Amino acid sequence: MNVAAGVTEEGADGMVTITPREDVPANAGGLCQKGWTAGELLTGGHRLTTPLLHGEPASWDEALGFVAARVRALQAEHGPDGVAVFGGGGLTNEKAYLLGKFARMVLRTSQIDYNGRFCMSSAAAASNRAFGMDRGLPFPITDLAAADAVLLAGGNVAETMPPFVRHLTAMRQNGGSLIVADPRLTATARQADLHLQPTPGTDLALALGLLHLAIAEGYVDEAYVAGRTNGFDAVRTSVAAWWPERVERITGVPVSQMRRAVAILGNARRAAVLTGRGVEQHAKGTDTVTAFINLALALGLPGRPGSGYGCITGQGNGQGGREHGQKADQLPGYRKIDDPAAREHVARVWGIDPDDIPGPGRSAYELLDVLGTDAGPRGLLLFGSNPVISAPRAGHVAERLRSLDLLVVSDFVLSETAALADVVLPSTQWAEEQGTMTNLEGRVLLRRRALTPPSGVRSDLEILQALAVRLREPAPAGDGGATPGSTAPGSTAPGGPDMVRAFPTEPREVFDELRRASAGGVADYAGITYERIAAETGVFWPCPDTGHPGTPRPFLDRFATPDGRARFVPVEHRPPGEDVDEEYPLYLTTGRVLAHYQSGAQTRRIDALNAVVAETFVELHPDLAERLEVSAGETLRVVSRRGRTEGVARVNPAIRADTVFMPFHWAGANLLTNPELDPVSRMPEFKVCAVRLERVG
C-alpha cells in the first residue's frame, strides 16, 4: 500500500476514492486491491476518534498528562532507558525523523527500534557491506524493462506489489527471461520462464551453487571484477566446494535447472538480481543476500546501465523509514550513531551537546523480548506497528507487552496491540496529512493531504510535540499534566532548546530540518524541497544541494565505499536455526496474500477484503494431505516449539511436500515462528521453522 502512489479525493458525499498516479513509474498507473479499497477504512466506523485511558474515553489533556507523569516516574526510577520507543516503516519521513529525535533528545533513551528490522534489514545490511550504501533499487524501476534477465529470489510481487509486475512483463515482452526462486509455485512464479523451488532456508546454498557454476562455465566478467571490485579471490575459493550435485541435495533444486539459470543470467547483456523477504527473513538472511550480490558482482552487473542488485520494497515508506534515525544504531541521513562526526553534526542541528545523544540500543525483537523485565524498559511508546500479530514468537511478545508499567500506542484503529495499551492516542490517517515517502528506487515523493481529519484526532507530529513540551518544559497551569517546573531526568533545560520549536507540527518544517540533519550523510536529502518534489514527481537521493539533479543511478561510476569499489564477502551456508526432526517434521514458512495487508489491523476490518480471504489457512501439498488423511477445508492444528494455532487446510500442489505455508495477517502464524536472529541485521527467522500438523476433533 504505497499510498504516495495514489491520488485520494474526497467526494461531495464524503466517500473517498483513490486512483493511481500515472506519473510515478514504479506504479505505472496501477494500484493494488488494498489501495483501491483503503478508502473504506478511512471513513468506516472502526476509526478511533478519542484517546483511551485504561480503555475508557479520556480528554487529550488527561491522556497526555498521564503519559508524561508515568514517563517521568519510570525514568526517575529506572533511568532514561526505562522507557522505549517503537516505530514503523509506514511512517512518513517526517514522523520517522521526529520520532528518533524525540527518543534521543527528549527521552534520552537508547531504546528505540522499529518494525523495519523485520522487513528489509537483511537486504540493507548486505547492500551496505557490498556497496557502502543501501538503496532498495540503485536504478529506476523502468530500467528493468530493458533487461535480458531478472532473477527474483524469495519475492511474490504478483501478490505483494502488483504494479511492479508490469515492469517484469515489459521485460519479458522485450525478449527477457524471468527466473523466480520460491518454495511455492506462486502467482509470480507462474509468470516465470524458470521456477526454482528450493526447500525453505536453503537459498544461501543455492546462490553459492549458482556462482560455482558461473565460474565453472566461464561467465565471470573478469574485466569488471578487476576494475570495480575487491575480494573476489576469497569468494572464488569459498564456492569451489559448492558443486552442483551437493547443492541439489541440500536445496532440492535439480542441477539442470541451476545450469539453465546460470546460462540465462550469464548470457544476458543486462540483468538484475532481486531479493524479497523469502530469502531475507532468515537467521542467515544477510549472508544469503550477500551470496546473491556476489553472484551479481561476478557477472559484472551492479553499476552497469539497466543491471544490478536490488531488493523489492516493503511498507509504504520502507525505504525512507530506514534512513532517518528510528533504528537503534542510526542517526538521520543513514548515519551511524556511534560515529563521532555523525553525532557532532546531528547534535548541532538539534541544538544539543553531542554527549547528550545516547548510544546504540537493542534491535526490535531483542527490545520486545526484555520489556517489563529487570533488564529492560518498563514503558513503551509505540507508533505504527502491531507486534502482537507481526512479531516472531508473538505469544511471548504479548506477554512482555502486558507486563509493562506503561504501554502507549498511537494508531487510528484499535489494533491488537493498542487493545493492550494503558493509553491509546487516536492519530490522523495517511490521507489526512501531508508528508514525504521514499520509494524503493530512492525517489522522494510528496504525499498531499486529501481529506479533513475527523474531529478529535491529532497527527503523530502533534502528539510528539505535546509530549516533548510536557516532558521537557514547565507545564503551564491548568494543563492537567505534569508537576509545574519539573523536567525529565538529565534535561538540559533551563536554557535547553524550546520544545515547540524543536518539534514542529508542520510536516514541511520538519522536512526542512531533516534536510539539514541528513546533509553530508549517505542518504543526503539537503537539496530536496517540497517545491521540487511536487513539481518533479520525486527526486532521487543523494541530492546534496538544490541545484543538484538527484541520483537515479548512484553506482554508475563508483560504489559508495571509501575506495569506490564493491566488496565481495565470502559467506558459508548453514542450516536454519531450527531444522525438522521426528517430532516437528515439516517446515513452516509464512508470508502474504494479495487481499490483506501486514498484521491485518486495517484490512481485516474491510468487508470487501474479507470476502476474498476471510480467515487464516494452512497451505499443504496433496501428497502430505493424503499421508495425514487431511481433506481440504478441515481445520488443522499447527504446533511448533513455541506455540500452537489452527487454520483451514488448503490443499495445493503448488507447494513443496515438505513445507506448509501460513499467511501472517491473522493471529496465529507468529505464535509458531522462531525468533532466532541474524547476527548482522538482527532479523528474525520468519521464513522457516519446524512444525507438525494435527487434525482437530
Ligand SMILES: Nc1nc2c(c(=O)[nH]1)N[C@H]1C(S)=C(S)[C@@H](COP(=O)(O)OP(=O)(O)OC[C@H]3O[C@@H](n4cnc5c(=O)[nH]c(N)nc54)[C@H](O)[C@@H]3O)O[C@H]1N2
Ligand atoms: N498484499 C500485500 N502486499 C504487501 C504486503 C502485505 O502485507 N500484503 N506487505 C508489504 C511488505 S511490508 C513487504 S515486506 C512486502 C513483502 O513482499 P514479498 O517478499 O513478495 O512477500 P512474502 O509473501 O513475505 O514472501 C515472498 C515469498 O517468499 C517465499 N518464501 C518463503 N520462504 C522462502 C525461502 O526460504 N526461500 C525462498 N526463495 N522463498 C521463500 C514465500 O513462499 C513467498 O511467496 O510486501 C509488501 N506488499
Ligand SMILES: Nc1nc2c(c(=O)[nH]1)N[C@H]1C(S)=C(S)[C@@H](COP(=O)(O)OP(=O)(O)OC[C@H]3O[C@@H](n4cnc5c(=O)[nH]c(N)nc54)[C@H](O)[C@@H]3O)O[C@H]1N2
Ligand atoms: N510470520 C511473519 N511475520 C512477519 C512477516 C512475515 O513475512 N512473516 N513480515 C514482517 C514485515 S516485512 C513487516 S513490515 C511487519 C509488519 O507488521 P507491523 O509492524 O505490525 O505493521 P502493520 O500491520 O502495518 O501495523 C501498522 C500499525 O500501525 C498503524 N499505522 C499505520 N500508519 C500509521 C501512522 O502513520 N501512524 C500511526 N500512529 N499508526 C499507523 C496501523 O493502523 C497498524 O495498526 O511484519 C513482520 N512480520
Ligand SMILES: [Mo]
Ligand atoms: Mo515489510
